[in-house]
Amino acid sequence: MAQAPYEKRLTDKRYPMKPISTQIKKKPWLGWIIFLGTIVVVFFLGLLASSIMERRSEAAFAFTPQVQYGDLEPRNEIWGKNFPTQYQSYKQTSDTLFKSKYNGSATIDMLEVDPRLVVLWAGYGFSKDYNQGRGHSHAVKDLRHSLRTGAPMDGKKSPMPNTCWACKSPDVPRLMNEVGVAEFYKGSWESKGHEIVNSIGCSDCHDAQTMELRISRPALVEAYERMGKDITDASHQEMRSLVCAQCHVEYYFDKNKVEGVPYLTFPWDNGFSAEDMEDYYDQIEFADWTHKLSKAPMLKAQHPGFETYMTGVHAARGVSCADCHMPFMSEGGQKFTDHHVQSPLNNVANSCQVCHRQATEQLISDVYERQDRIIENRDKLEELLVRCHVEAKLAWEQGATEAEMEEILMDIRHAQWRWDYAAASHGGSFHSPVEISRVIGTGIVIAQEGRIKLSRLLMSKGYTAEVAYPDISTKEKAQAFIGLDVATMLAEKEEFLKSVTPQWDVKAAEREAGYSVKSIFD
Amino acid sequence: MIRIFRKLAPTPQWRVPVVIISGILAGLFIYVFYISRAYSYLSDDPATCMNCHIMAPQYATWNHSSHREWANCNDCHVPHNNAINKYYFKAKDGLRHATIFTLRKEPQVIFIKEEGKRVVQDNCLRCHAALLSDHKVMNYTSTYQHVRSERPCWDCHRETPHGRVNSISSVPYARVPLHENPVPSWLRRLMKKD
Numbered sequence: 001m002a003q004a005p006y007e008k009r010l011t012d013k014r015y016p017m018k019p020i021s022t023q024i025k026k027k028p029w030l031g032w033i034i035f036l037g038t039i040v041v042v043f044f045l046g047l048l049a050s051s052i053m054e055r056r057s058e059a060a061f062a063f064t065p066q067v068q069y070g071d072l073e074p075r076n077e078i079w080g081k082n083f084p085t086q087y088q089s090y091k092q093t094s095d096t097l098f099k100s101k102y103n104g105s106a107t108i109d110m111l112e113v114d115p116r117l118v119v120l121w122a123g124y125g126f127s128k129d130y131n132q133g134r135g136h137s138h139a140v141k142d143l144r145h146s147l148r149t150g151a152p153m154d155g156k157k158s159p160m161p162n163t164c165w166a167c168k169s170p171d172v173p174r175l176m177n178e179v180g181v182a183e184f185y186k187g188s189w190e191s192k193g194h195e196i197v198n199s200i201g202c203s204d205c206h207d208a209q210t211m212e213l214r215i216s217r218p219a220l221v222e223a224y225e226r227m228g229k230d231i232t233d234a235s236h237q238e239m240r241s242l243v244c245a246q247c248h249v250e251y252y253f254d255k256n257k258v259e260g261v262p263y264l265t266f267p268w269d270n271g272f273s274a275e276d277m278e279d280y281y282d283q284i285e286f287a288d289w290t291h292k293l294s295k296a297p298m299l300k301a302q303h304p305g306f307e308t309y310m311t312g313v314h315a316a317r318g319v320s321c322a323d324c325h326m327p328f329m330s331e332g333g334q335k336f337t338d339h340h341v342q343s344p345l346n347n348v349a350n351s352c353q354v355c356h357r358q359a360t361e362q363l364i365s366d367v368y369e370r371q372d373r374i375i376e377n378r379d380k381l382e383e384l385l386v387r388c389h390v391e392a393k394l395a396w397e398q399g400a401t402e403a404e405m406e407e408i409l410m411d412i413r414h415a416q417w418r419w420d421y422a423a424a425s426h427g428g429s430f431h432s433p434v435e436i437s438r439v440i441g442t443g444i445v446i447a448q449e450g451r452i453k454l455s456r457l458l459m460s461k462g463y464t465a466e467v468a469y470p471d472i473s474t475k476e477k478a479q480a481f482i483g484l485d486v487a488t489m490l491a492e493k494e495e496f497l498k499s500v501t502p503q504w505d506v507k508a509a510e511r512e513a514g515y516s517v518k519s520i521f522d
Numbered sequence: 523m524i525r526i527f528r529k530l531a532p533t534p535q536w537r538v539p540v541v542i543i544s545g546i547l548a549g550l551f552i553y554v555f556y557i558s559r560a561y562s563y564l565s566d567d568p569a570t571c572m573n574c575h576i577m578a579p580q581y582a583t584w585n586h587s588s589h590r591e592w593a594n595c596n597d598c599h600v601p602h603n604n605a606i607n608k609y610y611f612k613a614k615d616g617l618r619h620a621t622i623f624t625l626r627k628e629p630q631v632i633f634i635k636e637e638g639k640r641v642v643q644d645n646c647l648r649c650h651a652a653l654l655s656d657h658k659v660m661n662y663t664s665t666y667q668h669v670r671s672e673r674p675c676w677d678c679h680r681e682t683p684h685g686r687v688n689s690i691s692s693v694p695y696a697r698v699p700l701h702e703n704p705v706p707s708w709l710r711r712l713m714k715k716d
Binding site: 041042045046048055058085086236327335337 | 533535536543546547550551553554557558574575578579582583586587588590591623624685687689691692693694695696697699700
């Protein structure tokens with residue numbers, strides 16, 4: 001019916017309520033009450049809405065910076081003005097007093113501790129010089145002092161490319177942003193020495209605007225892409241490991257990706273395990289160097305710390321790198337993340353004991369027990385590898401052909417890769433003792449297989465005596481054994497550190513004087 | 523049903539103003555619902571508790587504790603004896619918190635109330651009951667269970683899981699899940715263009 005209910009209401013007794021207009025005509029104050037009532041309700045709802053908005057934005061502005069700097073500010077001390085507590089704890093990474101059973105925060109000459117390494121790396125930079133690194137704040141200084149980077153002076157070039165700077169400094173993301181990624185890796189190491197002067201710090205892991213964790217190194221992002229994963233999907237808890245995985249991982253320099261550029265690449269396409277990466281390298285027929293004694297195409301495991309940690313029980317339980325190496329600490333009435341990145345053995349209370357209720361000594365001895373047991377077999381494998389190299393050298397001298405040696409050299413390559421995967425994973429014997437033991441076990445088998453083949457080959461050449469184990473009881477003897485003149489290198493390095501690096505610092509200081517840093521009080 | 527609606531419906535000459543006014547009210551109400559993220563309170567996600575940023579110390583300390591892997595905020599702070607009680611307590615506690623927060627009456631250091639303590643203690647026992655009924659220890663000490671259950675767990679376990687430092691300003695730098703801008707990205711883009 002088109003009959004409007006309104007017409008009905010006017011006449012029908014069942015609708016006692018008159019239209020409001022009629023009512024207001026009779027009682028004008030009623031209109032005012034409706035008007036004012038609506039005002040009050042909308043007013044308070046609006047107040048509530050704006051209060052919620054205000055308090056939401058409060059959270060974003062809770063932090064007031066002292067200075068404003070650029071998005072890629074490389075100088076840690078400038079960030080430190082805004083974040084004094086974090087910066088103070090970061091500065092403690094310069095401490096060199098802590099010593100654990102096998103490592104610590106001081107420089108340890110590993111070739112001195114274990115001269116067999118010299119033979120294993122014969123023909124490669126590591127046989128010149130290999131030190132247990134110090135804290136993050138020493139990164140640039142330690143790299144300048146390493147004999148591996150040589151003494152590039154008077155037109156002489158460093159044997160290392162600029163790629164070696166890639167992990168050492170917040171100047172790296174700055175410079176990559178300026179010149180591009182491939183251009184950054186290009187050229188020999190000394191050519192960007194004046195650009196890279198600030199040691200590993202704030203901008204390597206943090207976004208300057210939000211302080212959120214961020215990935216600053218392209219190699220990790222690219223590796224994720226090749227694995228079909230998007231790193232931007234990582235949760236905050238994952239990021240607390242992934243920022244470390246920008247550097248504490250196995251890598252190699254891909255010379256085919258961009259012509260003439262040693263492009264930093266993570267060999268993760270098949271997986272993280274020693275076998276997966278070994279397959280990857282075998283498929284692309286990559287070798288870091290040819291061994292000076294055995295002529296084997298060798299692989300140098302860098303530091304697959306992240307990869308081995310991922311196979312351990314702590315990773316399986318969701319514990320991140322930062323949980324143990326950068327635990328929460330409290331100072332005064334405040335709590336913050338300890339940026340003194342270090343061995344948890346130096347801070348058991350805030351790391352292990354957050355979850356484990358055992359006594360400090362007990363927890364530390366648990367770690368040492370794992371390290372002791374793994375090093376026992378690692379040492380065995382190391383000795384076998386020395387023998388492999390020496391026996392292979394002898395086989396060449398006895399007139400072995402390349403075809404006869406091929407399989408043996410692959411065994412040496414694989415066995416030493418597994419040894420290095422275990423040894424260079426540093427914390428590996430604690431992060432993942434089971435996996436590391438397994439890898440060393442397979443290494444021992446492969447090394448022995450190789451030696452059986454070697455002894456058969458030597459016998460076929462008429463050599464039946466035992467091959468003597470060389471006298472490599474000290475670093476000097478071992479370096480003399482592989483024919484390395486370290487004294488000259490040391491003298492050149494000293495000259496280089498006196499004449500070249502101070503100029504780098506002067507140039508860097510000039511450049512940095514031009515960066516904009518504004519005090520917000522101006 | 524239609525009849526009731528007709529009774530309430532305004533007369534024709536009032537329809538337009540009434541529709542506009544009720545639209546304004548409903549819109550404001552939905553807006554408040556949206557920016558306060560009221561819908562998120564039905565979940566157990568700890569990020570929900572960060573709707574009020576003053577909970578950052580509680581979130582950050584929990585996130586650095588061993589409980590992070592096993593228990594979220596609601597596991598300890600709302601009762602779990604039955605679903606009705608859970609949501610009743612959550613609503614009651616939540617509305618009180620929201621009111622205090624809106625009125626800016628939050629204290630510098632937040633202490634748990636008596637009722638909340640009972641809930642937390644019950645929840646400690648919900649998971650850790652076996653610690654109170656260890657027959658081995660009960661053999662040695664007849665008062666074991668009695669002594670243990672009379673005191674709240676945190677009389678001794680003071681660092682679990684939030685630690686002792688808990689003022690609102692205690693974690694100025696903690697990276698906690700803050701909300702994204704409530705303005706949708708397409709709108710931000712449009713506004714930037716102008």
